[in-house]
Amino acid sequence: MSRERLLVGLEIGTFKVCAVVAESRPDGSLRILGVGESKSVGIRKGEIVDFNSAIQCVRDAIADAEEKADAEIESVWVAVTGSHIHSFNNRGATPIPEDRGEIDVEDIRDVEASAKEVSIPDQNWFIHTITQHYYVDNQEGVVNPIGMMGRKLEADFHIVHGVKTRIQNTLRCVKEASVAAEEVVINSVASAQVVLDQHQKDLGAIMLDIGGGTTDYIVYIDGAVQHSGVLAIGGDHITNDISIGLRIPIARAERLKIEEGSANPDEAQPGDTIILKNDSGFSGCEIERSNLNRIIYARVRELFELVRTDIDAQCDLDLVRSGVMLTGGCCRMRGIQAVCAEVFGQPVHSVAAQEVTGPTSVFQNPQYATAIGVVKYAQLMQMDDEPDSLFGAVGKKIGSIFRRRANA
Amino acid sequence: MLEIPRTLLADATSQPSRILVIGVGNAGVALIDRITLAGPGGAADLVAINTDGLSLGSSVAERKILIGSKTARGLGTGGDPEVGAEAAEEAGAELAEAVSGAPIVIVCAGLGGGVGSGAAPIVVELARNRGALVIVVATMPFSFEGRRRVQQAAAARTELTRLADAFLAFENDRMAEHAEPLAGMHETFAASDQVLADTVASIIRFTTTSGPIRVTPADLLAVFREPDSTCVFGFAEAAGSNRANEAVERALKSPLLARGKSLAGARAILVHVAAPPDLHLAEVRAIMETVGRHTDGHLHLGVGLDPNRTSLAVSLLATSSDATAARAPRPARARTQPAPIEAAPEPGGESPAADPHPSEAPANASELFDTSPYAVARAGAKRPAKTEQKTLSLDPIARGRFEKSEPTIVGGEDLDVPTFLRQKIKLR
Incomplete structure (x- = not known):
């Protein structure tokens, strides 16, 4: 094939399963060739609850993507999420042997291993160990310590871990759909690859990806991941609230949310009503717009408050200077930016994937930010692995370490 | 006397x-x-x-x-x-x-x-x-x-x-x-x-047990002093590399705690960690964070280090008011509950101030603890009786489509229940 290497990102979301096929150019740019999609069944809050239905959804999405991109998909990179995923920051340290004095790859590996020497629950796995900063003999701001002289190498890491079996279930689901899984990446790390640019990361930024079942967030300070988290609340909850509050079926509530929903409680005039036409199994009714908006506002505001409380506990918000970026399907909700700005006291932007080329309908849609992000992540990982043939195993090692820095 | x-x-x-x-x-x-x-x-x-x-x-x-x-x-x-x-x-x-x-x-x-x-x-x-x-x-x-x-x-x-x-x-x-x-x-x-x-x-x-964080009588009283309430208690021990997480998870699974649900209604919870001297701060933090996820109440921490111990023990002690402790809501009871008899004047000679030998009791106590929280705790015990209308638990249907899925609980609150219901926002 004349094509460059293909990369496929798969997001098994609560609302949709989505596979993005992209072409990685040698210059580091990414071109999207096609996006396959299928409506999710058997996924709740970002996690598989009905295995067989989920497999079918993945199959459909992959088949759709193959058709749209006119390519055969063999392996995919998978985004994972769920409330079981937790993160913390930890510092590792390792002494440099006196007879050597020069820091090499081995030391980098040791420092990472020492940072991982913390007790995480037995059933958990380390998903990411993202380097934040290196310190050589207490000298701060070291970007790449390899080759430097020193007695002690230290590094801060952002460590993400989650329940092993739940991640394995996602991987098994992919495997059952007859494609190989390359690696997993958490939603927030993936989305951030395309939603935030390096400048924003350096200035400090918060990214919130509000999806169907979960809200994934990540905070960059000083160019490094400072905090990440998953809150198992998403668009599904808004729909559910509307359905209970206005006593209408879930499917009707979903449509109402998309067509009429707004998070601005002051937008509706008193007496402003929405007429719901009768449908099969639904006799139709008239609802107050202010009620709808108030239900949405309460949920959305609470969501932001919970995220802010969690971020506040870990980070200094004053160091976040480029504001809050909203992405994910829910960020298309009217008025949601204002609520977010109200809670965070920062400028808020709704953004979709940047830094990619392809059909604008795809990358300008915030719904696809995670899946495109997965592809970008995969590209970064692979670019680091590229010069393998020259350096052999050692080169690969360097790559695998520094690609983490590249993401950070 | x-x-x-x-x-x-x-x-x-x-x-x-x-x-x-x-x-x-x-x-x-x-x-x-x-x-x-x-x-x-x-x-x-x-x-x-x-x-x-x-x-x-x-x-x-x-x-x-x-x-x-x-x-x-x-x-x-x-x-x-x-x-x-x-x-x-x-x-x-x-x-x-x-x-x-x-x-x-x-x-x-x-x-x-x-x-x-x-x-x-x-x-x-x-x-x-x-x-x-x-x-x-x-x-x-x-x-x-x-x-x-x-x-x-x-x-x-x-x-x-x-x-x-x-x-x-x-x-x-x-x-x-x-x-x-x-x-x-x-x-x-x-x-x-x-x-x-x-x-x-x-x-x-x-x-x-001695340790870096002592439990004072004031801490004990803060947890216990909850009128007309049931005590819930969870305890577990674990050893090995993952002992902190294991012990706290098992303590939360103790039958009386109803998998941590009983903690949700508690105002104060005493968390005590007894461990060998090699206890890490990270372990204490992991324990407190896990407990904190189940409750909004005030957490009192005690850490005791005992060289004779081989395992880490976590004890959780809390009082939860009946309405939240029992799984089934008891609306009738919540309404008719009498104000607890608490502020009744004590018979003469009973309060420390009227004690014929006031200096002696605190002196003894000060061997163990600061005297001040002790005195404060006693005084606090005589605060006026609280008459509080307990809230009825929400209709279980309120979880809607999340009825059967794993609940999202943050700070003891079930976030699957619509926000407007929990915050009691009126709809027209």
């Missing part, structure tokens, strides 16, 4: 922190035996008090006091609190001597019977008058034990709540729910006794 306490000041310097555990009545004596088996026997002095010579004979307590040798002739009270009270009055001098000298006294009793309901209040009063901090750990009878016992227990409970610094009630009815449905009677009682014994052993451990 007429007896003059012994010079506690002299004792204070020589004596390490001793806790006196008194078992009153058959249930109390049986509990004492279990506590001895459960652990920190060395740190506490055990006293068994009963009218029944037979039960005392088989007890392992160091000190046994047979009360009412005239009124009950060593045969028990026949379930009459009057007889129990008379018997205790009769042996007043001996009891008074037995309870003096300890800064903290834990009185264990099964309420409903003769000695537990009749004699326990007298013992508590004697101990209080000697300046001790008195904690009562009591079981409430099974409802099937009959109306008389239940009424006697309720009367004794009211009295003990008034007299003691802290009153922990364990409902036998609820304890039995957690035993195997087909477990033998003996096992059921043994299981429920074990929970009580673990609780008392933990209280002893809280205050006697």
Whole structure:
């Protein structure tokens, strides 16, 4: 094939399963060739609850993507999420042997291993160990310590871990759909690859990806991941609230949310009503717009408050200077930016994937930010692995370490 | 009271922190035996008090006091609190001597019977008058034990709540729910006794093991001082590399805590970590964070380091008001609940200020703890009674489509329930 290497990102979301096929150019740019999609069944809050239905959804999405991109998909990179995923920051340290004095790859590996020497629950796995900063003999701001002289190498890491079996279930689901899984990446790390640019990361930024079942967030300070988290609340909850509050079926509530929903409680005039036409199994009714908006506002505001409380506990918000970026399907909700700005006291932007080329309908849609992000992540990982043939195993090692820095 | 306490000041310097555990009545004596088996026997002095010579004979307590040798002739009270009270009055001098000298006294009793309901209040009063901090750990009878016992227990409970610094009630009815449905009677009682014994052993451990973060009596009182409430208690031990997470998870899974759900309604929770000296701060943090996820209440942390320990033990102690503790909402009860009798003026000579020897009791206590929180805690105990309308639990249907999925719980709040319902936002 004349094509460059293909990369496929798969997001098994609560609302949709989505596979993005992209072409990685040698210059580091990414071109999207096609996006396959299928409506999710058997996924709740970002996690598989009905295995067989989920497999079918993945199959459909992959088949759709193959058709749209006119390519055969063999392996995919998978985004994972769920409330079981937790993160913390930890510092590792390792002494440099006196007879050597020069820091090499081995030391980098040791420092990472020492940072991982913390007790995480037995059933958990380390998903990411993202380097934040290196310190050589207490000298701060070291970007790449390899080759430097020193007695002690230290590094801060952002460590993400989650329940092993739940991640394995996602991987098994992919495997059952007859494609190989390359690696997993958490939603927030993936989305951030395309939603935030390096400048924003350096200035400090918060990214919130509000999806169907979960809200994934990540905070960059000083160019490094400072905090990440998953809150198992998403668009599904808004729909559910509307359905209970206005006593209408879930499917009707979903449509109402998309067509009429707004998070601005002051937008509706008193007496402003929405007429719901009768449908099969639904006799139709008239609802107050202010009620709808108030239900949405309460949920959305609470969501932001919970995220802010969690971020506040870990980070200094004053160091976040480029504001809050909203992405994910829910960020298309009217008025949601204002609520977010109200809670965070920062400028808020709704953004979709940047830094990619392809059909604008795809990358300008915030719904696809995670899946495109997965592809970008995969590209970064692979670019680091590229010069393998020259350096052999050692080169690969360097790559695998520094690609983490590249993401950070 | 007429007896003059012994010079506690002299004792204070020589004596390490001793806790006196008194078992009153058959249930109390049986509990004492279990506590001895459960652990920190060395740190506490055990006293068994009963009218029944037979039960005392088989007890392992160091000190046994047979009360009412005239009124009950060593045969028990026949379930009459009057007889129990008379018997205790009769042996007043001996009891008074037995309870003096300890800064903290834990009185264990099964309420409903003769000695537990009749004699326990007298013992508590004697101990209080000697300046001790008195904690009562009591079981409430099974409802099937009959109306008389239940009424006697309720009367004794009211009295003990008034007299003691802290009153922990364990409902036998609820304890039995957690035993195997087909477990033998003996096992059921043994299981429920074990929970009580673990609780008392933990209280002893809280205050006697040394460590970087001590539990003060004020901490204990802050947790216990919750009118008309049920005590919930969770305890687990674990060793190995993942001991902190394992222990706290298992402690939260303790039957009385209902997988941490009971903690949601608690205002204050005491978390005590007893561990070998190699405890990491990260482990303590992991434990506190895990507990914190289940509750909004105020967390009191205690850490005790014991070189003799091989495993890490986590104890969770909280009082939860009945409405939240019971799985089923009890609207009728929540509404008719009487204001707790608490602010009743204390009989003269009972409050520390009116004590004939005011300096002595605090001096003794200060050997162990700061005096100030102690005094503050006592004063706090007399705050005006709270009349609070409890909220009804929400309709279970409110979770809607998330009915069967794993709940999203943050800070003890089920976030799957629509926000507008939880925040009580009115819709037009």
